[in-house]
Structures are given as C-alpha cells and as structure tokens.
Amino acid sequence: GAGVSQTPSNKVTEKGKYVELRCDPISGHTALYWYRQSLGQGPEFLIYFQGTGAADDSGLPNDRFFAVRPEGSVSTLKIQRTERGDSAVYLCASSLTSSGATGELFFGEGSRLTVL
Amino acid sequence: SQQGEEDPQALSIQEGENATMNCSYKTSINNLQWYRQNSGRGLVHLILIRSNEREKHSGRLRVTLDTSKKSSSLLITASRAADTASYFCATVTGGGNKLTFGTGTQLKVEL
Numbered sequence: 001g002a003g004v005s006q007t008p009s010n011k012v013t014e015k016g017k018y019v020e021l022r023c024d025p026i027s028g029h030t031a032l033y034w035y036r037q038s039l040g041q042g043p044e045f046l047i048y049f050q051g052t053g054a055a056d057d058s059g060l061p062n063d064r065f066f067a068v069r070p071e072g073s074v075s076t077l078k079i080q081r082t083e084r085g086d087s088a089v090y091l092c093a094s095s096l097t098s099s100g101a102t103g104e105l106f107f108g109e110g111s112r113l114t115v116l
Numbered sequence: 117s118q119q120g121e122e123d124p125q126a127l128s129i130q131e132g133e134n135a136t137m138n139c140s141y142k143t144s145i146n147n148l149q150w151y152r153q154n155s156g157r158g159l160v161h162l163i164l165i166r167s168n169e170r171e172k173h174s175g176r177l178r179v180t181l182d183t184s185k186k187s188s189s190l191l192i193t194a195s196r197a198a199d200t201a202s203y204f205c206a207t208v209t210g211g212g213n214k215l216t217f218g219t220g221t222q223l224k225v226e227l
Binding site: 033041043045056097106107110 | 204
C-alpha cells in the first residue's frame, strides 16, 4: 500500500497478557517511529529506528515494552504483562529522513489497545 | 513529556471565520511542525517551519514562528466544516530526530 499500515486496528486483551503491534512503513522510508496517544492528549514518543537499529528508545516507559525492526522495514512493538494503564492508541510513523533534523512524518491510523 | 502547549485547548467558530491556534515550547528547536488529526484517525502533516524562518504559507494555512518568545501560531483562513479536527504542534530539538508533540487544540467549525 501507499501509506503506513498498522495491525491490528483494535486489540482487546486481559491484564497480564502479551501483545504485539505491527507497523509496515512506507517503502523506502528508513526512519520509523512509535508513539502512544491517550485520550485527549498529544502523541507521546516511545522509540525511533534508523534502519534496523533503535536510535532512540528513551520514551519506552519500562522494560515491559520492546520494539524490533529486524530487516529495516516492518516493526513490531511488543508489550509484556500488560497493565490497564497501557490502554491507548499506539501510532506508528515513518519518514524519509536518514539523519539530522526530522522532516515530515507519515502516520498510520494507529492500533487501539484496550487492557481489561 | 510534552514539549509544546497549544492554546486554546478548544476553539469553536463559524464557517468562513479565521481560526488561530498558538503553540509555546520550552527549548531551542531545529524546526516546528503542525499536524492535524481527525477523530479516531492518524496524524497528517500540514506544514514545517525551520528555526531560521519567521513565516510560511500553504494554501489557507499561515504559520509564524517567534524563536525569541518560543512560540508559533497557526492561522486557518476562511475555515470550513471539514477543518474540524485536533491540531498539534511538534518540535525537533538539538541534534535529535524525534518529534515531540504538544497537547493539541480541538477546533470545531460550525455551519
């Protein structure tokens, strides 16, 4: 597809379960970002990939959160032992920028996670 | 943490009126961007202004940047009902590559 694709669009899980959220960026975009957005708030930065490596993971809230991008394209955000406070919309974005000041980000529609 | 704060938090206007939203930020920036988000959807990039620019136009959008006051404004002229959305400013700071978003302004344009 032409845009950033995120799956699933909705995920309901129980407290304590493991969750994976997938992001398929725009082809050729080297930079990939994960953000988390709670209701009525702006997106909160989680992690940024440049190619296969996590260039900045300072926004991951704790060690239950982990993200990978093994081939420099698709990325998976993994959340272990989910808690009710993890409920949010998880947004993925990609960008052409390979270094330096960030240009325009292209966002997916998000994955809405609800932890019961 | 949020770098920017938008003001007002919510704005309701009539179609045809102009809408002005303001963004204040805390630290020096490389550039500032404005994004739009329709309810339940992803964000869409509107415009980017670099730290050495003072004003930029794109269609009905006009963005200003005052680095001495650490603030920016987004003006939407001749608003339409379809402009109803949340608008966020986002900044890139230092040598980093991450965008830090503000808290957003909810704009409602009524017919």
